[in-house]
Amino acid sequence: QVQLVESGGGLVQAGGSLRVSCAASGSTFSNYFNYMGWFRQAPGKEREFVVAISWSGASTYLADSVKGRFTISRTNARNTVYLQMTSLKPEDTAVYYCAADLSSGNIYAPTSWKYWGQGTQVTVSS
Numbered sequence: 630q631v632q633l634v635e636s637g638g639g640l641v642q643a644g645g646s647l648r649v650s651c652a653a654s655g656s657t658f659s660n661y662f663n664y665m666g667w668f669r670q671a672p673g674k675e676r677e678f679v680v681a682i683s684w685s686g687a688s689t690y691l692a693d694s695v696k697g698r699f700t701i702s703r704t705n706a707r708n709t710v711y712l713q714m715t716s717l718k719p720e721d722t723a724v725y726y727c728a729a730d731l732s733s734g735n736i737y738a739p740t741s742w743k744y745w746g747q748g749t750q751v752t753v754s755s
């Protein structure tokens with residue numbers, strides 16, 4: 630059974646940086662996740678797409694709101710994907726969820742993803 634475990638969230642001041650990680654366990658990772666990604670959900674709002682990366686790392690997709698500030702990378706050998714966040718803003722405050730294995734064409738829709746982590750809180754103070 631595949632499990633995704635996020636870590637690295639916390640409290641940071643506006644303008645600061647933070648890196649969150651997602652470690653995959655179970656046999657599927659080494660067998661191929663076509664994509665891994667991150668979504669976030671702020672209180673009272675829907676879960677929204679943040680960023681995704683292909684298996685090879687050659688393709689990445691970012692939400693307009695985080696372009697130029699967030700980057701994603703993955704290390705297949707370590708079964709881990711990283712989200713590096715810089716120039717953080719208070720509106721980046723949310724629970725960040727790791728997602729894996731895109732099962733349909735719409736990479737931006739939460740329903741397109743097969744596996745989810747439990748989430749890690751990121752809070753940006755002003």
